[in-house]
Amino acid sequence: MILAIFVVTANGQTTSLETCFNLARDHNMTLRQAKSALLSSQYNLQAEKKSYLPKVDLLSSYTYLSSPLTVNLQTVKDGIVEGSSKQSVNAANEVFKEVTGNDLSQAAQDRIYNASKNIIGSVYPNYNPSLSKQSYFVAGLGVRQPIFLGNKLDAASNLAQSLVNSADINVDLVNKEVDFLIAAQYLRILYLNTLFNKQQIMVDALTKNNNYAQELVKNQILAPYQKSWTNVILTQAESHFNNIKLEQQNAYIELNKLLGVPLDSAIIITDTLKYAVIEPFKPEGDFWESNPVYKMAGSKISYAKTAEKISSSFSLPNIFAIGNYNLYQRDLPLLMPDWFVGLELQWTLFNGQTRKRTLAARQLIEEAKLAEKNASLGIQVLSTVARNKMKSLQNEVASLDNARKDAHTTSRLITERMRNQLSSPKDVNDALLIETEIEKGYHTAVFGYYLAAAEYFNSLGKPQQITQYIK
Numbered sequence: 001m002i003l004a005i006f007v008v009t010a011n012g013q014t015t016s017l018e019t020c021f022n023l024a025r026d027h028n029m030t031l032r033q034a035k036s037a038l039l040s041s042q043y044n045l046q047a048e049k050k051s052y053l054p055k056v057d058l059l060s061s062y063t064y065l066s067s068p069l070t071v072n073l074q075t076v077k078d079g080i081v082e083g084s085s086k087q088s089v090n091a092a093n094e095v096f097k098e099v100t101g102n103d104l105s106q107a108a109q110d111r112i113y114n115a116s117k118n119i120i121g122s123v124y125p126n127y128n129p130s131l132s133k134q135s136y137f138v139a140g141l142g143v144r145q146p147i148f149l150g151n152k153l154d155a156a157s158n159l160a161q162s163l164v165n166s167a168d169i170n171v172d173l174v175n176k177e178v179d180f181l182i183a184a185q186y187l188r189i190l191y192l193n194t195l196f197n198k199q200q201i202m203v204d205a206l207t208k209n210n211n212y213a214q215e216l217v218k219n220q221i222l223a224p225y226q227k228s229w230t231n232v233i234l235t236q237a238e239s240h241f242n243n244i245k246l247e248q249q250n251a252y253i254e255l256n257k258l259l260g261v262p263l264d265s266a267i268i269i270t271d272t273l274k275y276a277v278i279e280p281f282k283p284e285g286d287f288w289e290s291n292p293v294y295k296m297a298g299s300k301i302s303y304a305k306t307a308e309k310i311s312s313s314f315s316l317p318n319i320f321a322i323g324n325y326n327l328y329q330r331d332l333p334l335l336m337p338d339w340f341v342g343l344e345l346q347w348t349l350f351n352g353q354t355r356k357r358t359l360a361a362r363q364l365i366e367e368a369k370l371a372e373k374n375a376s377l378g379i380q381v382l383s384t385v386a387r388n389k390m391k392s393l394q395n396e397v398a399s400l401d402n403a404r405k406d407a408h409t410t411s412r413l414i415t416e417r418m419r420n421q422l423s424s425p426k427d428v429n430d431a432l433l434i435e436t437e438i439e440k441g442y443h444t445a446v447f448g449y450y451l452a453a454a455e456y457f458n459s460l461g462k463p464q465q466i467t468q469y470i471k
Contacts, residue, residue, distance in 0.1 A: 014270045017186045017467045020259055024178050027260030034174040038167040045160040051153050052146060059324070060139035068130040081120050088116035137330070143323040144344075150316025155309040162306050166299040173292035178258060180463040183454045185255045190273040190470070191447040192248045195440065197272060199241045202436050206234045206429065212418070213425040226426055233429045237436075271470075275397060275446045278453050278469050280387040283460060288379040291461035297375035300368040308361035317347035379459055386456035393449040400442040407435040 024031065089112050093104045104112070146153065210230040216222035256263050288294045323341040411431040417423040450466070457465040 013268070015267050017183060017470055018464075020182050020186060020255070020267075021179055021464060021467075023259045023261060024182055025175065028178050028258060029260055031171070031174050031178055032260070034167070034171045038164070038171055041160070041164045041167040045157070045164050048153075048157045048160040051156065054143050054145035054321075057142045057144075058139070059142045060137070060328075062135065062137045064135040066134075068134050070128045070130045072128050073125055074128065077124055081117055081124060084120045085113050085116040089113045137328065138326070139328040140324050140326040143321075145321040146318075147321055147343075148317070148319040150313040150318060152310065152313045152316075152318070155306060155313055159303070159306045159310065162299065162303045166296065166303065169292055169295045169299055173296055176292050176458065176461060176463060180454060180458040182255070182258050183463055183466050184451060185251065185258060186269070187273065187447060187450050187454065187470070189248065189251045189255065189269050190271055191443060192244060192251055193270065194272040194443050196241075196244050196248065198436070198439050198443070199237065199244055202432060203234070203237050203241050205432055206230070206237050209415075209418075209425050209428050209432070210234050216425070221421070222425065226424060230425050230429060233433065273443060273446055273450065275401075275449070276469060277394065278390065278449075280390050280453070280456055282387070283383060286376075287383075287460060288376045291379050291459070293461075294372065294375045294379060297368070297372040301365060301372060304361065304364040304368045307364060308358065311358045311361040314348065314357070317345060320344040320346075383456060383459040386452050386459055389452035390449060390456065393445055393452060396445045397442065397449055400438065400445055404435070404438045404442045407431075407438045411435045 089109050092112050093109065096102070096104050210227075213222055213227045213230045217224055217227045252267060252269075253263050255267060256265050259265075259267070261267075320343070321341070322344045323339065325339045326336055329336060411428070411434075414423050414427050414431045418425060418428050450470070453469065454463060454466045457463050
């Protein structure tokens, strides 16, 4: 950037509008911000395209209990006593059958059952034992693979793609607006250069008139108060001249900001504003469709449609494949196997917000369509108004051109009459002031004409076209 500015300033050549456009494309802060947003959305799209990949997490937990875990033996006492008593009966019967070949009598089995039940019941613990550990630590690898998410992944990817498209269009939109602002600022500098040169001529003419009045006073031909009047007019002209120089400095600072270069960069623009007729052709067809403003409004329709799909997908189930591999487990009251796999289903059966969100998304589509139509109408209005302004200012420029020529002739004639002592220096001052105001009005109209042309080309989405009319 610094090298480019150095080359322009070192050559001492005036910086063209095309050069300003090229500098801004690389260094304008707003444009760089838009490009950064585009890059961010592209990275986000790449991330969404990888959402089908499994998710692997390192899972670990440390748990400290306020008191050790307690095993409630009383809830299973009856089952244990009953089962153990029956096992004793079966064992005794098998031994008796092995010796005698016959089963125990029912009375013997009942006695054994009752005796076993009494013995086991008497020795069964009448308390709930506690485990020795109060803290536990486990660790493992967890895997979660999406299988079906009700088109949520596709919708999220489409949404990310629509954001990329919008960001891309936004870069073009920002570039267009920056080019228009640079063109307008460049025209302003040309306009100020023109006023600067004209005011310099005016100051020189008033200085000569002031000196001539001084000679007339010395020769006692002119009254001193008339000489004082020439001093007042000259002072005002010099003040106006200095104000124009300050406006030029401010204009360069504002241009440097638009270009994205240091504010004190020595951009050189020595050209002045020269009038040339521009025929504002009427655009044909749907010309607004190429304008980034319209494209940006259209991109919101795609975004809204994708948002509707996402909202509708919330009513569909989600299916995941899950798995876990234990890396560490110790002193647990229950030991888990080293690994397991499975399927997980998540299905929201009722959510009062889903339907309203879908309706809101559908309404957003309608809003985006209206915004697109409004954008097309706005562009058409801008184009028509700009062309009409150009026609109006073209007539005004022609009228003021004739007026300034007449004013210049009048000033020249009055100056000649003063040299022949047929008019006073005040008459010359008055004529020069009127000529200056008419000249300023003429160049202001020319400036407005070129601004209207820049607005017209901007409505077409091509603000750079103004460069071929600024020579």
